Amino acid sequence: MNSSTIKNVVIAGGGTAGWMAAAAFGKLLGKNLNITLVESDLIPTVGVGEATIPTLHIFHDLLKINEAEVMKATNATFKLGISFENWRDVNQDYIHSFGYLGQGSLAALLSTLLG
Numbered sequence: 132m133n134s135s136t137i138k139n140v141v142i143a144g145g146g147t148a149g150w151m152a153a154a155a156f157g158k159l160l161g162k163n164l165n166i167t168l169v170e171s172d173l174i175p176t177v178g179v180g181e182a183t184i185p186t187l188h189i190f191h192d193l194l195k196i197n198e199a200e201v202m203k204a205t206n207a208t209f210k211l212g213i214s215f216e217n218w219r220d221v222n223q224d225y226i227h228s229f230g231y232l233g234q235g236s237l238a239a240l241l242s243t244l245l246g
């Protein structure tokens with residue numbers, strides 16, 4: 132399929148994924164595409180995410196969104212990981228990280244700060 136022939140994009144669903152896709156397409160390809168998002172008043176969103184993960188930085192950067200403003204306006208948090216207590220056995224906990232953890236985290240932080 133030749134991408135230059137695509138003129139119209141319809142996004143089904145106005146939840147997190149739908150609106151993020153619409154924002155990305157609109158920002159990056161909006162001059163060349165007609166974008167339509169279809170929502171349903173009858174079907175609710177999942178909408179239970181209580182935090183987001185560090186890789187959302189990439190999305191904010193891509194769309195040139197002021198992350199500090201978004202975080203403040205939405206009272207949001209970054210979820211760095213999930214702690215599973217008594218995971219394999221009693222008193223055996225496990226942290227599932229969504230980013231760098233332990234020794235690698237300082238290098239990653241410095242790399243982010245220093246560019």
Ligand SMILES: Cc1cc2nc3c(=O)[nH]c(=O)nc-3n(C[C@H](O)[C@H](O)[C@H](O)COP(=O)(O)OP(=O)(O)OC[C@H]3O[C@@H](n4cnc5c(N)ncnc54)[C@H](O)[C@@H]3O)c2cc1C
Pocket residue numbers: 143144145146147148149169170171172173174175176177178179180181182183184210
């Ligand atoms: C318990 C739980 C905890 C979670 N915690 C987190 C978290 O901490 N952090 C995180 O980032 N994520 C978390 N998630 C995941 C996150 O909440 C969901 O993945 C995300 O909200 C799903 O977005 P979505 O756009 O795919 O679906 P939805 O937000 O549900 O949107 C789907 C949309 O499609 C529409 N739709 C459906 N059928 C049709 C149709 N036939 N025609 C038109 N529209 C239609 C609906 O009306 C809705 O607007 C969690 C999920 C669960 C279940």
